[in-house]
Amino acid sequence: MKLCAKKILARCLCIFFILNFLLLISCDRIESSHIEEALGTVCLVSLFEQGKKSVYKNIFSRIQEIEKLMSVNILSSDISRINAAAGKTPINVHEDLFYVIEKAKYFAQLSEGAFDPTVGPLVSLWGIGKNSHIPSQEEIENLLPLINWRNIELDASAYTVFLKLEGMALDLGAIAKGYAADEAVRIAKQAGVTRGIIDLGGNVFVFGEKKDKTLWKVGIQNPNERRGDAIGFLQTTEKTIVTSGIYERYFEENGKSYHHIFDPFQGYPAQNGLLSVTVITDNSMNADALSTAVFVLGYKAGSALIKTLPGTDAVFIFEDKSIKTTAGVNFTIMDDSFYFAEE
Ligand code: FAD
Ligand code: MG
Secondary structure (H helix, E strand, C coil), rough: CHHHHHHHHHHHHHHHHHHHHHHHHHCEECCEEEEEEEEEEEEEEEECCCCCCHHHHHHHHHHHHHHHHCCCCCCHHHHHHHHHCCCCEEEEHHHHHHHHHHHHHHHHHHCCCCCCCCHHHHHHHCCCCCCCCCCCHHHHHHEEEEEEHHHHECCCCCEEEECCCCCCCCCCCEEEEHHHHHHHHHHHCCCCCCEEEEECCCCEECCCCCCCCCCEEEEEECCCCCCEEEEEEEEEEEEEEEEEEECCCCCCCCEEECCCCCCCCCECCCCEEEEEEEECCCCCCHHHHHHHHHHHHHHHHHHHHHHCCCCEEEEEEEECEEEEEEECCCEEECCCEEEEECC
């Protein structure tokens, strides 16, 4: 009788484990893509090999982790704590955020301040997308002394960040999405995914080789058309493709358009005839920072900077409907109203 009970228990346990195993397999089924809202934008991840549910879950958890550290819209984030302590005290931060701020400083120096992560006060003043309005010249001039990446003090031994002047504020809107895209690719590759597309609101990363061995085709947003309409497409091997443009976040007043990419020296949206700049390279954080930097620098200085960076290319789209590319770009125009112009 005792033996029989033991047998029944053993069978029950066996069935329990088999059911659990089957449940685990069905929970971790393969999916070709997953979409979620994060970082204030739409994030689409498509994994074409080994795209298990668990891998998508890990990628989106990581994106949320990054948002919680780096979003100025979250009061408890490390970045908000740094900003609140500006001019008062250094703040100990997570090493991921420290790393991104270090890189942001590097790109600020490289672009001679065209990219500047201390644009926070300007972003708040113009309020684009929130309480958009044209500030007075006086308001802008009062803020300009606060916009200076040289006043970010980093201590790598203590992982502390200090903004030297009260009122300063970091904004990583032009670099953190790229970091998140790099992290998404890292996680996917570590999980054995051999090919895929990460698209975090225009921060695109195509990785691996397509099954049929042809090049990846990546569309570039048509600045004059609604979201999703491509002006043309790039053909590329594994690369990240990041665009900064004036068409996503802007407002109009008195027939004039004001967008979200600021000239840190003037305090106004950068205006130099460009509609968008797309940077193509191997690291999405670098591409993100560079696309913003090059947009502010304008075509002449921007293309000169891109040419100094190995493995890096760019597509420039202008208001006059001309398009210029650097030498390594394979780009096809689909909207006939645009045309290629010589350098
Ligand atoms: P990019 O050219 O890559 O970046 C432009 C953005 O960078 C501007 O919006 C501004 O924030 C900043 N910037 C402007 N000029 C300069 C300059 N000269 N140098 C350096 N930086 C500059 N959006 C929401 O609406 N709600 C959210 O809750 C929200 N949370 C976010 C959280 C995180 C962690 C990140 C990274 C972004 C978040 N966003 C959110 C989006 C963000 O506000 C920007 O609009 C977005 O990152 C712009 O990206 P882009 O690729 O269009 O342009
Ligand atoms: Mg950028």
